Amino acid sequence: MTGPHVEKFIVPIGPQHPALKEPAHFEFSVDGETVTSASVRFGYVHRGLEKGAENRNWAQALYLLERVCGICSHAHSTVYALGVERLAGVSAPPRAQAIRQILLELERIHSHMLWVGVAAHEAGYDTLFMYSWRDRETVMDILESFTGNRVNYSANVLGGVKYDLGPAQADSILSGLDYLEKRLHYYLNVVNNDESFLGRTRGVGTMTTEEAENLGAIGPVVRASGVHRDLRVDAPYLMYADFPVTMITATAGDLQARFVVRIQELFESTRNIRALVEHLPEGELSVRFPRKVRAGETVSRIEAPRGGLFYFIKSDGSENPFRVKVRTPSLRNFMSVIVGVVGHQLADVPMILAGIDPCFSCNDRTVIVHREGSDGSAPPSESDSRKDSSSWSKP
Amino acid sequence: MTTETLLEEAVQLIGDKAGGQSVPEPGRIDLTVEPARLLECVNALTTAHWGYLSAITGLDLGPQDGHLEALYHFCQKAAVLTLRVSLPRDGAVVPSVCGLIPSATLFERELMEMFGIVCEGTPDPRRLFLSDDWPQGVYPLRKDFIVPVPANRPEKGTAE
C-alpha cells in the first residue's frame, strides 16, 4: 500500500451469499485478508409491518407482529400483548402469564441452539452444526405438542393464552429438558475444549466492556462482554419476579464467551421452566379484552433470545393501533458488527456476523415494498451515493 | 439503585434543559426538548453514562395536528427516559446525535427515510431499508401515506 489513493478492494457480502441465511448487503473493504471498513444496507425482506399494524385492529396486529421474526415469534407477540394489555388496563391471569413465560424460555432454547449450529457452520464445523440442530428438534417437538406449531405458535391472545399446560405437555417438557440438558453439557464441553474450534472463536470479534457499553449493544452479546444487562432481571415482567433467572455473564467478550454465555443461559432456562411447570398457578387462561383500547402510549420491553426487545405502542382510543414501533435486538447490535469487524480477517467476518445472531427479517420489518417507477416518475435513485461506501474506517 | 432514583438522576442531569416533564406510566419519564437543545441533553446523558439509546421512534401525529415527533428512548435497567422532540411536518430537522452516540446511525437513517425528518450532520445519509427506486419525498410511515392495495389482494369478505 503506497499512497492514500489505493483503490479499495471491496468484498460485497449479500444480498445473496451462502454465509447469510437471510438477505442483507454488506460491503467490506479489504486489504489482503484484513478488513479495513464496513457498511451495511438492509431492506431486502421488507414487509411494512409497522405500517401494516396501523391498518389492522388490535387483535389482527398481534398475529401480524408475531411474524416479525420466525424464531422469536412468541417474544414479539408477548411484548405486544403485554403493552396493549397495559394500555387497556387489562391483566392476563397468572396461569396465562406463567404459560407465556414457559413458552418464552422454550423459545430461547430453540433460538440459542439454532444459533450454536449456525455459528458452528460459519466456522466450517458442520458436525457440531448437524448435531445441535438434530437435538434442537427436541424442543421443537415440545413446542409443537404444546401449541400445535413448530414456529409462530400463536399461543397468545390479547388478555391471555390459548393453550393450557396439561399433564401430557408437562411430561413431554420435563423429559425433553432432561435430554436437552445432557446434550447442552456436551456442547458446552465441545465449545470450551475443542482446540480447532477454539482457534476460530477465541479472541475473535472481541468487544471490551467499555466498547459494549458505548455501542449500546444488548443481549447475550453484551453479557459476554461483562455488562450486566438483562431485562428479565433488571425489569422483571410476567412471572420473572417470582421465578427469577440468574444473569449469566462472561468477561472475555469474544465469540467463545458468547458461546458459553448462550449455552449457560439455557441451563437457567431449563431450571426456570421446570420451576414454572411444577408450580403452575391455577386459574383462568384468559380474560375478556375490549375492542377499543383507551388512548395513551406505552413502552413495552422484554428480553428476547437475542436481547432486549423494545416496542413503543400508541393508541388514540380507536380499534386500531395508532403507532407501533418495533426495535429489534438485532438492529441495536448491528453497530457492534460494523465497528467490530474492522481490523479482523475476512475469514472471521461471517463468524463475527453470526456472533450477534443477526436476524435480518427482524430488522426489515418496516416498509411496504412497492415500486412507483412504472410511470417514469421515479427519481434517478441513490445508486450513485452508494458508491461512497465506508462510514467506518480505521485510518 | 431503584428505578425511581435512576429517573431522578436523569432529571437532575437534563431537567433544566428540557421544557415539559410528564410521567406516562411507572418507570418512565418523558421530557420535551427543543431541537436546538437536543444535543446538549444527549451530551449530558452520555457523559454521565446514563443508560443507552434504545431506540429513536418517529411519530406522525397526523396532517391535522401538523406535527411530527422524534422520541429518543434511553434505557437504564428498568427506567426509560424519553426525550420528545416536536417538529413541524414541513421542514422537520433535528441535529444528528451520531457525534455523541455513533451507533445511532442506523436509527437516524431509518428516521430520515420513514418520516422525512432530516438528521443534520448524520455521517451516512443513505437509505437503510427502502429500495433505491423508492420515490424521493414519499415517507411511508407518515399518516398521509396510504398503503397502495395490490391488484390481486383479497378483498375483505363482506356479509350480505
Add this chain to the structure above:
Amino acid sequence: MKIGSMLGEIFKSVFRKPATVQYPYGDRQPVPERLRGTVRYNPEKCTGCTLCMMDCPANAIEIVTIDKPNKRFIMRFHADRCTYCAQCVVNCRFKCIEMSNEEWERAALTREPFTVTYGRDEDIQKFLERTSLASPQEKP
C-alpha cells in the same frame, strides 16, 4: 484442550439411525393433537355475529347471510389466505368454529380448491345460485 473432542460421538453416530426424516416417505411423526389445520364450521350454532370475520388477520373468513331471521349462514373459508392462528376459534362464543388436526397437507396448482364453503346443503345451493346470477353483472 482437546483435539477432535467429538471423536466418540461421530463413531457412535454411524451406528445410530440417521436423524433425517424423509418426509413424506418413511416413518412419519405423529401429528400433534393441537395442530391447527383447516377451519371447520358448524352452521347449526352460528348466530352470524361475524366476530370471527372481523378479527381474522388474513381476511380468510367470509360469513354470508342467507336468511337472517332463520339464522341461516354459510361460511366461505379461504385456506390459501389463512394463517392458522385460531383467533376465530377464540372469538366464537358459540363454539361453532374449530380447527382440524387431520386436514393440513394441502397443495394444489390453482387457488380454487382452497376455497371451502361450509353450511347446510340447501343454503349453499342458494348461495351458488345467487352468485351465478350475480356474476355476469360483476365489474370486469
Add this chain to the structure above:
Amino acid sequence: MDISPLLKMLVFPGGLTLIALGLLYEYIDRKLVARFQNRIGPRVLQPLADTIKLLAKEEVIPAGVIPLFFVSLPIIAMAGALTAGLYIPMAGFAPSFALPGDLIITVFLLGLLTICIGLAGANTGDRFSLLGATRTLTQLFSYEAPFLLALLCPAILADSWQISVVDQSVTGHVWLALPLFIGFFVAVIGLMGKLELAPFDAPEAESEIVAGALTEYSGRGLALFRLGKDVELVIGLTLVSAFYLGGLSNPLEFLLKTLGLLVVVAALQALFARLRIDQVVGLWWRLGALLALVQLLIVVILKGVIL
C-alpha cells in the same frame, strides 16, 4: 499397431476406470461424513448424476476472462490428474508406465490440478474467485513441500524414486506407518490439504467466499474440475497406502487399504472446524514441515546406520 498403451490410457487403469473409481470414492467419502454427522447422505449414483448433469449444462463464460484459459484450464487439470494415474499401482496392479523418478512426476501432475484451479480463479475478475485463487495457491505452497517430504521417506528407504519399486520394496514388510508414524501422519494430513477437504477447505469456504476459485465455473468446466478432484482423491489414497500401508499387490488389498484410509480421512473431516488460511499456513510451516524434516532426518540417519 499395438493399441495396448491407448487402452491403458483410456480404459484401464487410466481414463474410465479412474473416473469411475473417483466417483465411487467421492460417494463413499460423502456418505461416511454424512453418517458421522448422523445424516443419511447421498445415494451411490449421486456423484455420477451430478457429473452428467453438469456436463449436459451450458458452460457460461463470464465477461472479462480470457476465454482460451477459461476453457482449457479444466482440461489441462483433468488431463494432469488422469496422467498421474498411469504411474501408480492402480487396483494393486503394477503401474502401466514406470520410469525412474516417476514419483516426482506424479506429485507434480497432482499439483498441476491445484495450480490450474488457482489460475482459473485468477483468470476471472470475480472477487470471490480472486480470493479463492489466492488462498488455493497459498495453501498449495504450504502443504506441497511437507507432503513430498513425507512421501520421500519410504522412497529413501527403498533407495528409489520410482513408485513401483518403492511399492514392491515395502510389500511383505511391516507397515511403514508404524515405524514412520510421523511421516504417515504428515502424508495423510497433506493429502487432505491437497484435496482441500475440511478442515483445509478455506480456499472454497462456502460461508466466506462462496465456491472460491471456481465460483464462476459452471457446466463442463466445473464438471472437469470436480472429476479431477475425485481422480486426485483416488491417486492420493493409492500413493499413501502403497507407501505407508505395506504396498498394494492385488485388487482386494488395494480396496481394503485405500478404503480404510478413506475412513480415517472422512473422520478427520467430520472432527474439525475449518482452519483460517493464516492458521493453515502457520500449521504447515511451523509444524508440518518441521515434522516432515524430522522424519526425513530419522530415516536418513537410520539408513546410514543400518547400511
